[in-house]
Amino acid sequence: MIMGVPRPEYPRPTLVRDQWLNLNGPWLFEMDAEDQGLRSAWFSTGLPKPSPIVVPYPVESEASGIQQLVPADVVWYQRELEIPVDWQDRVVLRIGACDHWTRVFVNGQEVGQHRGGYAPIALDIAHALKPGVNRLVIRVQDSLSWTQPRGKQAGTTRWPIDYDSVTGIWQTVWVEPLPTVSIESTSFDYCCVSGELTYRVYFSGQIDGEQTLEISRNGVPVAKASVETGLRSEARFKVVIEDGELWSPAAPHLYDVSLKLVNHRTNEIDEVTSYLGLREVSVDNGELRLNGERLFLKGILDQGYFPGGWYTAMTDDDLRADVELTLAMGLNCARKHQKAEDPRYLYWADRLGLLVWAEMPSGKIFTTELIETLTGEWIELIKRDRAHPSVIAWVPFNESWGVWHQAERPEQRAFVEGVVGITKALDSSRPVVGNDGWEFSAGDLWTLHLYFENRDVATRLAELIEQPDSSVTDEYGGLKRVGALPGANIEGLPILLTECGGVGFGHYSEEDFSYGEIPQTEQAFETQIREIAAMIGAAPQLQGFVWTQLTDIQQEINGLLYFDRRPKLPLATLREIFDQLGHENAVFAKGG
CATH class of the missing domain: 3.20.20.80 (Glycosidases)
Structure with a gap:
C-alpha cells in the first residue's frame, strides 16, 4: 500500500524551481475498449464508470492498482486540480513520460497532444483554467504496433527478450507557474587543457533579455557572467574555471549552478537552480x-x-x-x-x-x-x-x-x-x-x-x-x-564489446531464456x-x-541479480x- 504522495521528489533535477505542485497519487481511470470516449465527450462530462489508479505507475503494474496486463488501446485519466491563487500568469502542465499518444483536456478544452512514450510533455494550460476546482482529463492511446518506438515492450510479436507492455503515464505529473518566456534546458562542454567551460541555456521562446549564470562549489563562488539574449531562444557563456575539480567515477565532483533570466519587455524573472560536472569525453x-x-x-x-x-x-x-x-x-x-x-x-x-x-x-x-x-x-x-x-x-x-x-x-x-x-x-x-x-x-x-x-x-x-x-x-x-x-x-x-555474457541462472518456467x-x-x-x-x-x-x-526480467534469466535485486x-x-x-x-x- 502506498502512503502519501508517491514519488514526491522534484522530478527534473537539472532544472529546479521553488514553486511546483506534484499531481502524483490517486486519479480516476477508465479503459475505453470501444473508443467511445471522444464521441461521448468524456473530456467534458467526466468518466462514466471510473476506477481508482495511482499515478505515476503504468496500467500494467501492481502499484497502479489496475495491473491489467492487456489493457484497452485507449485509456482515460481524470482528477481535480486547484491552482494556487498567486499563480496569476502562465501555468505549465508537465508529464515526465506517457506511452503513447497523449491528449490533454482542462475543463473540457483540449490544451495539447504528444506522440511518443519516452520524451517529456509540457503544455500551457492557463487559458483553460478557472478559479477554484478544475477538471483535468488525459486520454492515452497505445497499440501493439512496431511502427512506433517501444523498446523491449512486446508488440504484435514477442521475442524471448521482450517483456510485458507499458501503457499510459509512467513518470511524475506536475504543474508549475512560469513567466512568459522561461528557461527550459541547459547543456555544457568543458576542455580540461584550457579550463574553458561552454555553458548554454535554452528558452521556451525568443526573448529580449539578460541571462545570468553563477557557478559555485561548496558555497564558494567560482564564476559569474551575464549576457544579453538578443531576441534569441538560447544564450551561450564561455568562462574559465581554473584548477577545476573534475567529475569522474572515482571522484564525481559537482558544482552548483544558479540561473536568472530577466525579460526586458515584461520585467518578468525566471530563476532556476542546477548543477554541472566538469568533465570531457x-x-x-x-x-x-x-x-x-x-x-x-x-x-x-x-x-x-x-x-x-x-x-x-x-x-x-x-x-x-x-x-x-x-x-x-x-x-x-x-x-x-x-x-x-x-x-x-x-x-x-x-x-x-x-x-x-x-x-x-x-x-x-x-x-x-x-x-x-x-x-x-x-x-x-x-x-x-x-x-x-x-x-x-x-x-x-x-x-x-x-x-x-x-x-x-x-x-x-x-x-x-x-x-x-x-x-x-x-x-x-x-x-x-x-x-x-x-x-x-x-x-x-x-x-x-x-x-x-x-x-x-x-x-x-x-x-x-x-x-x-x-x-x-x-x-x-x-x-x-x-x-x-x-x-x-x-x-x-x-572497439567495445557492448553486449556479452548473458549467462542465465535460476528457474521460473519453461519459457526461461538466456544465452x-x-x-x-x-x-x-x-x-x-x-x-x-x-x-x-x-x-x-x-x-x-x-x-x-x-x-x-520475466522469462529472461540472465541477470547478475534476481528481479528483486x-x-x-x-x-x-x-x-x-x-x-x-x-x-x-x-x-x-x-x-x-
Whole structure:
C-alpha cells in the first residue's frame, strides 16, 4: 500500500524551481475498449464508470492498482486540480513520460497532444483554467504496433527478450507557474587543457533579455557572467574555471549552478537552480578518453524494470539503489537499454559517479511514422539529458532494429546516418554510437555484440578487425549481420564489446531464456562468468565491455541479480571478477 504522495521528489533535477505542485497519487481511470470516449465527450462530462489508479505507475503494474496486463488501446485519466491563487500568469502542465499518444483536456478544452512514450510533455494550460476546482482529463492511446518506438515492450510479436507492455503515464505529473518566456534546458562542454567551460541555456521562446549564470562549489563562488539574449531562444557563456575539480567515477565532483533570466519587455524573472560536472569525453588517437585519460568501460546492460512499479521505480531510493548496486559490482557504466530512463536515475548517476550510455527505444518496422516519432522523441530526449555529466554516449539505434535492410535499402541507411548527424548537431561533446551491435555506418565508436558462441572473443574480434564486412551474427532470420557496412570507415575507432555474457541462472518456467546453456549450480554459474571474463581480459583489442544484464526480467534469466535485486553471487565475488579487467598495460588495437 502506498502512503502519501508517491514519488514526491522534484522530478527534473537539472532544472529546479521553488514553486511546483506534484499531481502524483490517486486519479480516476477508465479503459475505453470501444473508443467511445471522444464521441461521448468524456473530456467534458467526466468518466462514466471510473476506477481508482495511482499515478505515476503504468496500467500494467501492481502499484497502479489496475495491473491489467492487456489493457484497452485507449485509456482515460481524470482528477481535480486547484491552482494556487498567486499563480496569476502562465501555468505549465508537465508529464515526465506517457506511452503513447497523449491528449490533454482542462475543463473540457483540449490544451495539447504528444506522440511518443519516452520524451517529456509540457503544455500551457492557463487559458483553460478557472478559479477554484478544475477538471483535468488525459486520454492515452497505445497499440501493439512496431511502427512506433517501444523498446523491449512486446508488440504484435514477442521475442524471448521482450517483456510485458507499458501503457499510459509512467513518470511524475506536475504543474508549475512560469513567466512568459522561461528557461527550459541547459547543456555544457568543458576542455580540461584550457579550463574553458561552454555553458548554454535554452528558452521556451525568443526573448529580449539578460541571462545570468553563477557557478559555485561548496558555497564558494567560482564564476559569474551575464549576457544579453538578443531576441534569441538560447544564450551561450564561455568562462574559465581554473584548477577545476573534475567529475569522474572515482571522484564525481559537482558544482552548483544558479540561473536568472530577466525579460526586458515584461520585467518578468525566471530563476532556476542546477548543477554541472566538469568533465570531457573524447575519442583521441583511437582511444575513448575521460578527462584526457584512457577509459576502459566496464558496463552493465540495464533494462530499467522494477518490482511493483514495472517501468517506474517505486521510490527514488530504488533508483539510487540500482546505481549503487552497479558500482558495488566493480562496474563503472550502465547502458540503459531500449529505455529512456527517469531523469532521477541520471541524477543519482551524476551524484554517485556512474557513467551512462543513453539509448533510444527502437521500433521494428521501417515506416514514415517510425521516422517521425523516433526522430522527434530522440531530439527531445537529447535536450532533456545533455546536462547530465554521467551521460557519456548517445545510442539512437540498436542491432538494426527498425532498419533491418539498411545494407540493401539506401533510405534506411540514410535514416541512421541522418539521426547520427542530428545528434552531433545537438551535442558535439559526446561520442555517438549510430547502430550498436553491428552494421556500422556512422558514429564515433565501433561497438559489437558477441555472446561467445563456442569461440573465444579475441579470435572473433581479430577476424572482424581484419575483415569488417564479415558476419558478427546470423541469428536474425539467418540474415548475415556484418561488422561494418560497405563504404563505412572504422579505421582508428575504439572497439567495445557492448553486449556479452548473458549467462542465465535460476528457474521460473519453461519459457526461461538466456544465452547458451543454463548452469545448474551457483558454482557452475560463477565458473561461466569467470571464463567469459577471462576471454575479455585476453582481448587487447577491446576498450570496454557491457555485460548482459543487471537483473532477471520475466522469462529472461540472465541477470547478475534476481528481479528483486538479490545478487546471484556475492557482490564481492562479482567485483573481484570485474576488477581484474581493464587492460591497464595493454596496447589497444583499433578498428581497421
